[in-house]
Amino acid sequence: MPASDAPVTGASRPGGAVPPGPARPSRLDPEIAARLRRTPDGLVAAVVRQHDSGEVLMVAWMDDEALHRTLTTGRATYWSRSRQEYWVKGATSGHHQYVRSVALDCDGDALLVSVDQVGAACHTGHRTCFFTELPVSSPEATS
Amino acid sequence: MPASDAPVTGASRPGGAVPPGPARPSRLDPEIAARLRRTPDGLVAAVVRQHDSGEVLMVAWMDDEALHRTLTTGRATYWSRSRQEYWVKGATSGHHQYVRSVALDCDGDALLVSVDQVGAACHTGHRTCFFTELPVSSPEATS
Numbered sequence: 001m002p003a004s005d006a007p008v009t010g011a012s013r014p015g016g017a018v019p020p021g022p023a024r025p026s027r028l029d030p031e032i033a034a035r036l037r038r039t040p041d042g043l044v045a046a047v048v049r050q051h052d053s054g055e056v057l058m059v060a061w062m063d064d065e066a067l068h069r070t071l072t073t074g075r076a077t078y079w080s081r082s083r084q085e086y087w088v089k090g091a092t093s094g095h096h097q098y099v100r101s102v103a104l105d106c107d108g109d110a111l112l113v114s115v116d117q118v119g120a121a122c123h124t125g126h127r128t129c130f131f132t133e134l135p136v137s138s139p140e141a142t143s
Numbered sequence: 144m145p146a147s148d149a150p151v152t153g154a155s156r157p158g159g160a161v162p163p164g165p166a167r168p169s170r171l172d173p174e175i176a177a178r179l180r181r182t183p184d185g186l187v188a189a190v191v192r193q194h195d196s197g198e199v200l201m202v203a204w205m206d207d208e209a210l211h212r213t214l215t216t217g218r219a220t221y222w223s224r225s226r227q228e229y230w231v232k233g234a235t236s237g238h239h240q241y242v243r244s245v246a247l248d249c250d251g252d253a254l255l256v257s258v259d260q261v262g263a264a265c266h267t268g269h270r271t272c273f274f275t276e277l278p279v280s281s282p283e284a285t286s
Contacts, residue, residue, distance in 0.1 A: 033276060035275075040182065053197075056190060056199065067277075072280055081252075101276060101278070101279060102279055106274070106275070107272070110201075110202035112199055126249070129250070130244070130247070130255040132247045133244060134245045134247055137214060137215055138242060
């Protein structure tokens with residue numbers, strides 16, 4: 001038993017559920033695909049940050065093919081959960097994301113995409129999508 | 144039609160699918176809960192960063208109740224997809240995350256949690272979970 005409070009990757013899952021495979025056909029390198037641990041709809045979370053300032057700009061979703069396109073075109077490409085289609089960031093807005101590097105996390109369910117962001121990352125016009133603060137009301141919040 | 148390439152929130156969804164509601168009972172403020180746009184298994188992605196350096200440490204998952212506990216205890220609390228249970232970061236490892244602020248993104252499917260991280264964020268012992276670089280092989284990668 002690992003001396004850790006992190007989720008156990010690859011451990012037996014309650015109910016014996018098998019982690020979801022790719023949702024759609026993809027040209028992604030099979031070695032990378034084998035490391036992904038997807039949501040039930042076949043996606044991993046992509047955290048996007050400005051490569052030099054480190055500012056977290058947005059979170060979007062990638063399936064295997066979106067990751068493949070991101071890695072091979074250098075243009076951040078996502079899967080739209082609402083439209084059920086691929087979208088290249090900036091294709092219609094002009095707010096391009098030029099990819100500098102991509103890192104996979106230890107358990108394969110998230111990517112950290114470092115980009116050079118042109119203009120606003122958020123479709124609302126904000127530089128970052130994280131502009132809504134939620135109230136933290138604990139005595140430990142400032143400890 | 145919005146002049147944006149971002150996913151359209153609240154738009155009609157192919158097949159008329161309704162966004163998933165909470166997966167489990169929760170004490171989360173209903174006004175906040177109403178803003179969440181969850182994965183099919185009732186989760187939102189929580190991006191965790193060190194509050195002062197801005198370093199992205201990890202991504203974990205929260206359901207409504209995990210978010211409630213995070214906001215009201217000041218201790219980062221997640222839902223483990225593999226174990227199907229709540230976990231308080233640091234409870235067994237000692238690598239506590241003291242929450243400084245929490246922000247919700249524009250479309251309600253991701254949180255940015257700024258913490259004071261004690262020790263390593265990753266269960267492997269790395270400071271951050273994003274230590275596996277993937278190859279970016281495009282001519283635009285350095286543009």
